[in-house]
Amino acid sequence: MNHVIELLQKHRSIRKFQQKAINEEMVRTIIEAAQCASTSNYIQAYTVIQVCDAAVRKEIAELSGPQLWVEQSPLFLVFCADLKRLDRACSIHEKKMEKGYAEQFIIATVDTALVAQNTMIAAESLGLGGVFIGGIRNNPDRVCELLDIPDDVYPVFGMCLGYPADDPETKPRLPVNIVLKKDRYSTEGDEQRLEEYDRTTSEYYNNRSTCSRDDTWTGQMAEMMSKVMRPHMKEYINGKGFFVT
């Protein structure tokens, strides 16, 4: 074990923050470190928008849930998958970009996620905490309007960061022997592991310091996955120029 692994293990979402600003230099340090993440063939297909405008924050907070922390966190970032810069590179060299490939959508989305995870790690290493905000996909059209996000770019998720004013428990993850398989995808033995995990998560939900409740992982997932999820996303993504072909 080492300090880095301990840092990873300590991760939990933080939604309450001290009223202590994060200075520009720290933001820059975090993002520059985050950019060192792997990137598919060097394309670096992402853009991060730091949202400072209070009215915009308020509206994004509202449409994301509401999730008040989007309004209140010292730092709010919107991570976008971005092919527009690559289109510009093509223009500079008088070439035409091939557009709309599912593959490009995957590459840009993955690149964005890798940078975002590094952002979280870098921030946590500096004593900050935070939470990803998938809720911006509730109304991605409006988010694009508010932030002038053009075609060939889409907001994947937001992230709130700040000095924690809360210290919640870490949430138990799936047993490693469910998610790590050897040589082939097999679900042998998973039934029992899921039962065991349901006991673990039930105990977690019953005993946690805030919002305790009766629930299990499979119960929570069954509830969520049996409902339609943001059905507008396919049309939205295609309209933005991604995943058409």
Place this chain on the structure above:
Amino acid sequence: MNHVIELLQKHRSIRKFQQKAINEEMVRTIIEAAQCASTSNYIQAYTVIQVCDAAVRKEIAELSGPQLWVEQSPLFLVFCADLKRLDRACSIHEKKMEKGYAEQFIIATVDTALVAQNTMIAAESLGLGGVFIGGIRNNPDRVCELLDIPDDVYPVFGMCLGYPADDPETKPRLPVNIVLKKDRYSTEGDEQRLEEYDRTTSEYYNNRSTCSRDDTWTGQMAEMMSKVMRPHMKEYINGKGFFVT
């Protein structure tokens, strides 16, 4: 600055490895730490397949490029976006999973990438190095056959890990003031920044210790993005049960 940020900054892809095995306990430590990454609504929609079988490694190495390091690295992992476990959770609770939503595709792909980036960080903190293998998407059907990957699961990328037998330079990333924007997406000033970055990358390519060449970032990107990229991916992804609706 701190040790974690220094670790992130030192990242570069490693493709040559010492012939020194990574023991099971270390693999487990790495994956367990990686699992602590954020996950959208707790869904943990990923599975990692550790590929040990030499013949399978050889074939994946071939179809990925060829990329010999897939065959030779002490550890080769395939990261899959996985909705199948969630389908199981629905069955346990006698519910029917809503399938094929673009949103689910995004969530599962992002979850997988977050865990993978944590895997890389955890591995690097233990003295290992590695490289992502997007090349498995050259022939995802065959990868699924080889690893028995069922519907509702797709292999997003692979990852080679091991003790480095090489010490390449880090690759200069885009200037932070191109990727980090304030309050709105704007390309003002980016023209000059790209020119500056082209000089930086040209210098990097000219002077690096192996495979030096004349190139720039925009030149490289224009070349790559003006070609069709894995055009089979849309049909493949839809066929696997993702992004249909």
